Amino acid sequence: MDNKLPTLKEIARRLKFSVSTVSRALHDHPSIGLRTKMQVQQLAKELNYEPNQSALFFKQQKSHTIGVILPNLKEEFFSQAINGIEDVAKINKYSVLIGQSHDDIDQEKQIAIAMKNHRVDGLIVSISKHTKNYDHFTGLLKYNIPVVFFDRVPDLPNVHKVASNFNTGTRQAIEFLIAQGHRRIGVINGPEEMKSGKERTNTYMDVLQKKKIKIDLSLIVNTDLTKESTWNAMQELLALKRPPTAILTVNDYVALDAIQYARKAKLKINKDICFVSYANLPITNYLEFPPLASVEQYPYEQAKKATEILFELLEKEKNDDKKQTTFKNILIEGQLVIHKK
Amino acid sequence: MDNKLPTLKEIARRLKFSVSTVSRALHDHPSIGLRTKMQVQQLAKELNYEPNQSALFFKQQKSHTIGVILPNLKEEFFSQAINGIEDVAKINKYSVLIGQSHDDIDQEKQIAIAMKNHRVDGLIVSISKHTKNYDHFTGLLKYNIPVVFFDRVPDLPNVHKVASNFNTGTRQAIEFLIAQGHRRIGVINGPEEMKSGKERTNTYMDVLQKKKIKIDLSLIVNTDLTKESTWNAMQELLALKRPPTAILTVNDYVALDAIQYARKAKLKINKDICFVSYANLPITNYLEFPPLASVEQYPYEQAKKATEILFELLEKEKNDDKKQTTFKNILIEGQLVIHKK
DNA sequence: CAAATTAAAACAATCGTTTGCGCTTTGCCA
DNA sequence: TGGCAAAGCGCAAACGATTGTTTTAATTTG
Incomplete structure (x- = not known):
């Protein structure tokens, strides 16, 4: 039998x-x-x-598997990213091992260990929103497991990473709002740890300065991306003596929560207050009151590029062991997409 | 170095x-x-x-890896399901290999082969919307790779499966609509291949009969779940001499498209026409005009149960090789969730 | 004190595949 | 006919870990 x-x-x-x-x-x-x-x-x-692949993996000291660690899959951004990773992996006849950190640093570490034990040949990572210490990833280099980060990348020079260039998109977004007549523009950022927040703020200030608009730091708030935190931020912003007429939010999910709050506060969306955000989720097409515009971040392309880099590294490793340490730092230009109503 | x-x-x-x-x-x-x-x-x-795990996998003839094949990850239903799978896998110290069929039968087959070659210890599958032939899965049994299906399950007796009991939820949904005064209730089903459609139709007819409401078969239409197809279905339904005042749609994504169409047709949602659907996506919370109610299908629980069954099978396999062939066929009761406005 | 018992560690096979090297057996040419 | 190369195939090691069996050494026992 x-x-x-x-x-x-x-x-x-x-x-x-x-x-x-x-x-x-x-x-x-x-x-x-x-x-x-x-x-x-x-x-x-x-x-x-x-x-018998197991035998081959063992003999060749290769698992023909890449690991993917990301915060979660329920955000469409990441599930689209997975597609980019899968597509490249498939071309290279690789399988994809997945782990979700659920934005929990401990889980992230555990998964990293599990991936190492599983002897994945390489790793694609988008870090959790609170990760500040990257030892659990940089440590993998000693095991000859190359790591490529995407989207949420560490602020380190000696790692490979692919991320959005928020700069261009942010600039476009703010210029767009100014062109629409807005002068008081709020910013809802993510946690302070997230590198993208600083960049967003810098660009924001730069554009306003160039346009000779007075900068009011109370218009810039941080959140931890939860609904509650976003509502607090909104409350804070709307309680200002001169509240913003437009708000730039860190991503579409936060925008949704912010819009919901604004509606509860009886504000007319896109009239009393406008929203512009990042990610450009397909779901916004179904909304009655979507953000005015979104900075598309091309998750598929980002992830695809990251995976391609990973395979280049694997290829290089095979050929010469003296790995020249030139670290890739790719920026994918974000693009403002204006939602037509 | x-x-x-x-x-x-x-x-x-x-x-x-x-x-x-x-x-x-x-x-x-x-x-x-x-x-x-x-x-x-x-x-x-x-x-x-x-x-060295590779060495162990090889020696033990076990990969400590389970494969997951599902249509896609961008539907929240499936990304929640993954969580259920991951959680159970983690408890059992297993890794999770993922493949998306993108509702393409050929890709589904390829992934199944890749999973077999990778010597996964078991497989969790939700089949593509057009899969009618299951040889690429049943064939795996000869390799001692147990397969457990969930949500979209084959209509075969000799497989393990976990699915929603649409019956209860559908009954609740239609009774709910009737209680609201609706007498002309439309149904937008998925492709004919999908088993759930027939069940939905049967329950629909059963409830109507019991409530002495005349059945009009032109109120029941099939789609292939694409937006275009849904719009066609809506056009068809709205063009009827006596169009429906309520529509039951196969899932929330289809409901979103249907609602969008209805709005373009200048119908007032939840007034001129109501929608009830399946899945209960969190995103509906953000909609101005969400479906009136949704049948929650508990993807996390379904997937979790499926994975638990898989591990039971793996355990059993280890103990006695004479596998008694009692096939699990679990039904998870769907529950109507009425959205408060 | 020799024999029996036991503790502690080594030996060796095994999983399936690949691959460098060595051994036969041809056939060919001088 | 002796020598030699090439063709065709087998041997054995290797990858890393586990585990049944055997060996060695130490200790106890009669």
């Missing part, structure tokens, strides 16, 4: 050849006679022989 | 013990002396020794 999988040994036994001959025959090795090759290949086909 | 990972052999070499002694020492085997154990364990810790 127990349908044992056929092995080289089994084929060799039946044909009275040695295992090595069978192996070579199946690989079309020149030192094997034609008759032998034919016999072996035919029997292999009959028995439905498939090389 | 090349930081070779420590192996048993390395530890043995340094301590002048044999490999087997080292192995046993690390496993606290009684036949190893205390002094030796201490020495070995200390050096192991120093060198940061971790057993």
Whole structure:
């Protein structure tokens, strides 16, 4: 009953050849006679022989698997990213191991360890929103497991990373709002740890300065991306003596919460107050009151690029072990997408 | 430079013990002396020794990995399901390999083959919306790879499966609509291949009959779940001499498209026409005009249950090879959730 | 004190595949 | 006919860990 999988040994036994001959025959090795090759290949086909990948992984010290660690899959940004990773992996005949940190640093560490133990050949990572220490990732380099970060990347020079260039998109977004006549523009950022927040703020200030608009720091608030925190931020902003007429939010999910709050506060969206955000979720198409515009961050492309870099690294590792340490730091230009109503 | 990972052999070499002694020492085997154990364990810790999983997978003929094949991750239903799978896998110290079929049968087959080659220990599957032939899954049983289906399950008796009981939820939904005064209730189903459609239709007709409401088959339409197809369905339904005042849609995504169409047709949602659907996506909370109610299908629980069954099968396989073929067929009761406005 | 018992560690096989090397057996040429 | 190369195949090691069996050494027992 127990349908044992056929092995080289089994084929060799039946044909009275040695295992090595069978192996070579199946690989079309020149030192094997034609008759032998034919016999072996035919029997292999009959028995439905498939090389045991576990054995190969073991022997080649390669798992033909890449690991992916990201905050979660329920955000469409990340589920689209996975597609980019899967597509590149498939081309390279690699499998994809997934772990979600759920924005929890401990889980992130655990997953990193599990991935290492599983001997993944490489890792694609988007860090949790609170990660400040990257030892659990940089440590992997000692195990010869290359790591490429995307989207949420560490603020370190000596890592490979692919991220959005928020600069361009942010600039476009703010200029767009100013062109629409807004002068009091609020900013809802993520946690302070997230590098993107500082960049956003800097660009914001730069544009306002250039346009000779007075900067009011009370218009810039941080959140931890939760709904509650966003509502607090909104409350704070709307309680200002001169509340903002437009708000730039760190991503679409936060925008949704912010819009919900504004509606509860009886504000007319896109009239009393406008929103511009990041990510450009398809779901916004279904909203009655979507953000005016969104900075598209091309998750698929980001993840794809990151994975391509990873495979380049794997390739390089194979060829020369003296790895020249030039760290890739790719920026994908965000693009403002204005939602038509 | 090349930081070779420590192996048993390395530890043995340094301590002048044999490999087997080292192995046993690390496993606290009684036949190893205390002094030796201490020495070995200390050096192991120093060198940061971790057993090579690839070698173990190979030797044990187990990959400690389960595969997951599902249509896509961008639907929140599935990304929540993944959480259920991951959680159970984590408890059992298993890794999760993911493949998306993107509702394409060929890709589904390819992924199934890749999973087999990767020697996953088991498989969790939600089939593509058009899959009618299940050979690429049933064939895996010969390789001793158990398969458990969830949500979108094959209509076969001899497989393990976990699915929603649409019956209860559908009954609740239609009774709810009737209680609201609706008499012309439309149904937008998925593709005919999907088993759930027939069940939905049957329940629909059953409830209507019991409530003595005349059944009009032109109120029931099939779609392939795309936006275009949904819009066509809506057009068809609204063009009826007596169009429906309420519509039951196969899932929330279809409901969103249908609602969008209705709004373009200048219908007032929840007044001229109501929608009830399946899945209960969190995103509906943000909609101005959400479906009146949704049948929650508990994706996390479904997937969790499926994974638990898979591990039971793996456990059973380990103990006795004469696998008694009682196939699990679990139904998770759907529950109507009425959205408060 | 020799024999029996036991503790502690080494030996060796095994999982499936690949691959460098060595061994036969041809056939060919001088 | 002796020598030699090439063709065709087998041997054995290797990857890292586990585990049944055997060996060695130490200790107890009669």
